[in-house]
Amino acid sequence: MRAGWWFLALVYMTGIFFMSDQPGDALSWLRAPWDKLAHGLSYALLGYLLARASARPNLAWVLAAWFGASDEVHQAFVPLRSAGLDDWLADLLGAFLGSRLGGWQSARLRRPPPERPVSG
Secondary structure, three states, X not given: OHHHXXXXXXXXXXXXXXXXXXXXXXXXXXOXXXXXXXXXXXXXXXXXXXHHHHOOHHHXXXXXXXXXXXXXXXXXXXXXXXXXXXHHHHHHHXXXXXXXXXXXXXXXXXXOOOOOOOOX
């Protein structure tokens, strides 16, 4: 089943890349502080998907952090867009929270059910 989570994560990363590739005027309606909220929520979902795929929340957070950093660099080359440390920090926070939630759910699903006492 993890292959399905990896697929969803890769599709979602493609969507993030596509949105980042839009010129700045296409997203002019998204202004501070709402842009930071959008970054945080977007990367929370990415962190969640990666944690479910890998079952390793720390790895999921690192992968999302690297993807967020590369996405900020990519935006520096898109017309009317800019790269920002503040955007990346919002990505990191969102990815951290999402990866913890995804890791918690993965661990919860892997635990065997509690044993029931056999009645006499």
